[in-house]
Amino acid sequence: MTSRNSAASRGEWRIHVILIIAVTLMVIPFVWEILTAFKTSNEVASLPPTIIPANPTLHAFETFFTSVPFWAQFSVSALSLIMRVVGQVLIAALAGYAFARLRFPGRNVLFVLFLLMLMVPSQLFLLGQFELMKGLGLLNTLPALAIPGIFSAFGTFLMRQAFMTMPKEYEEAARLDGAGTLRTFWSVMLPMARSMIAALAVLTSLYSWNDLLWPLIVSPGGGNRPLTVGLASMQGQFGTDYPTLMAGALVCTIPLVVVFLALQRQFFAGIASSGLKG
Amino acid sequence: MTSNVSSPVGRPRRRTGLGARTDWWALAMIAPALIGLAALYLWPFVSTFLKSFMNVPVFGPGKFNGVDNYTKLLTDPEFWQALGNTALYTVLVLIGIPLAIVFAALIQQVSRGRAVYRVLFFLPVVTLPVAVGMVWRFILNGDFGILNFVLSLVGIPGEYWVADARFTIYAFAVVGIWMGLGVNLIILGAGLQSIPTELYEASSLDGANRVQQFFSITLPLLSPSIFFVTILTTISAFQMFDLVFVMLGSVNNTALPDSKTIVYLFYDAAFVQFKQGFAATIAIVLLVIIMIVTAIQFRLQKRWVTYD
Numbered sequence: 001m002t003s004r005n006s007a008a009s010r011g012e013w014r015i016h017v018i019l020i021i022a023v024t025l026m027v028i029p030f031v032w033e034i035l036t037a038f039k040t041s042n043e044v045a046s047l048p049p050t051i052i053p054a055n056p057t058l059h060a061f062e063t064f065f066t067s068v069p070f071w072a073q074f075s076v077s078a079l080s081l082i083m084r085v086v087g088q089v090l091i092a093a094l095a096g097y098a099f100a101r102l103r104f105p106g107r108n109v110l111f112v113l114f115l116l117m118l119m120v121p122s123q124l125f126l127l128g129q130f131e132l133m134k135g136l137g138l139l140n141t142l143p144a145l146a147i148p149g150i151f152s153a154f155g156t157f158l159m160r161q162a163f164m165t166m167p168k169e170y171e172e173a174a175r176l177d178g179a180g181t182l183r184t185f186w187s188v189m190l191p192m193a194r195s196m197i198a199a200l201a202v203l204t205s206l207y208s209w210n211d212l213l214w215p216l217i218v219s220p221g222g223g224n225r226p227l228t229v230g231l232a233s234m235q236g237q238f239g240t241d242y243p244t245l246m247a248g249a250l251v252c253t254i255p256l257v258v259v260f261l262a263l264q265r266q267f268f269a270g271i272a273s274s275g276l277k278g
Numbered sequence: 279m280t281s282n283v284s285s286p287v288g289r290p291r292r293r294t295g296l297g298a299r300t301d302w303w304a305l306a307m308i309a310p311a312l313i314g315l316a317a318l319y320l321w322p323f324v325s326t327f328l329k330s331f332m333n334v335p336v337f338g339p340g341k342f343n344g345v346d347n348y349t350k351l352l353t354d355p356e357f358w359q360a361l362g363n364t365a366l367y368t369v370l371v372l373i374g375i376p377l378a379i380v381f382a383a384l385i386q387q388v389s390r391g392r393a394v395y396r397v398l399f400f401l402p403v404v405t406l407p408v409a410v411g412m413v414w415r416f417i418l419n420g421d422f423g424i425l426n427f428v429l430s431l432v433g434i435p436g437e438y439w440v441a442d443a444r445f446t447i448y449a450f451a452v453v454g455i456w457m458g459l460g461v462n463l464i465i466l467g468a469g470l471q472s473i474p475t476e477l478y479e480a481s482s483l484d485g486a487n488r489v490q491q492f493f494s495i496t497l498p499l500l501s502p503s504i505f506f507v508t509i510l511t512t513i514s515a516f517q518m519f520d521l522v523f524v525m526l527g528s529v530n531n532t533a534l535p536d537s538k539t540i541v542y543l544f545y546d547a548a549f550v551q552f553k554q555g556f557a558a559t560i561a562i563v564l565l566v567i568i569m570i571v572t573a574i575q576f577r578l579q580k581r582w583v584t585y586d
Binding site for chain 2: 097
């Protein structure tokens, strides 16, 4: 055993070399983004290009914050994320529990319907969702950004799976103590599902924060734009002022990266349990 | 359910409640999800299907026009180009899966620094795709992008990677692989952890080296996870939109007309030109294509995926 371990660690440095090269390639774009954000646009256009900013300046950040309503867009992104995550977790947990544990007519048919919706690409729903938001007079509002994402066949499926794997004894004990269905769900089952809820919340946050297409569609007037749409429209405004564009990209990226660094385990669990991508 | 019947405390009403009878709470609990699903998913799906057979003007009700939209779409060279672009992008992005397998296996082998590697590979996943597109657009810029400068140092002439339609899809694919590596790595890493270590110990007693173990143990036992990420990568690659919009859009890019993907075509038809009927047809055709490709992949899995 010991000989095998020492043999393994002797060869390990080679693996580290490969991984360090790969990881360096992965982060180079970020490094370049950061370096550029501290340059002037003249320096960016000069040949040969400088790697380290000759005279590091915060000018690009000043331009970004004075010409883009960053905090307004940030709060739109954050508020729509909160609405979507809280709404989705609650609705998906309720339905997931009913599908996993309760009996009602048409349970299997309805569940198959949910599964079918999972397989349809989201573009199939956009026209109808847009019409509905327009009909309700919600275009350019926060609820329009959040509402479709609140209802998720995927979230329901994930919560159902979580409740299916739980031992029935806890529920039975709660019921013998006289707790009703809702009480059993709320104070016994929901707390037990917290790791799956965390995974679902983190995953939903990721989609909500990163989404471009739906906000683009539902905010045609430019009111209540989230960061993604604001950032994309900066390109038309600033053209080739790359330091400002990079400063903007950097500032808009930082919030979710910070959350990710704090909640790595939940992010990885969410991805591993679902694997679904945006 | 049977354990209820044998429960010591007699509560006949509750017992049947959980067993055979309808639990009315259940209906209340699924009602919100069901209403949302019906209004925001089921109905939009049906209406998109119907609209694909309609001419829908900007104002006023649509009129059925049979399969006109479909014949128009399928004889439109722009559609075939977009389909070709999307298919090429998808095939190229699938190259990221072998990379993810190798890196996941390598990370599994090291005793230190796993967490750091995972985090760094995952960073692009938590970065706004819009920001990703902007950064790469700058890196790949033909005039003052850093890539062309680096290439010039080794004597390779640079190209207009994001302004010349001969290269745009390849540029998207590089970014797509870079963005997707972290997700695939995590899913495959979870798969790797479920492989029992005894298998490796036994085979190293038999004298197998690491490379042999990788091909005889890791790959076959990981194949269900590999199949899973292949399906997911394919489906999401077929729906690529953000990179076209951010790396080529917003500015008058001459490469845009020849670099569109199917979903970009859909967005353009539906929300820029307001041709809803035609856009609905694009969406339905996309669904059919994804269904066919996924069905083929499920058919082929029997040849290479091992389930114990």
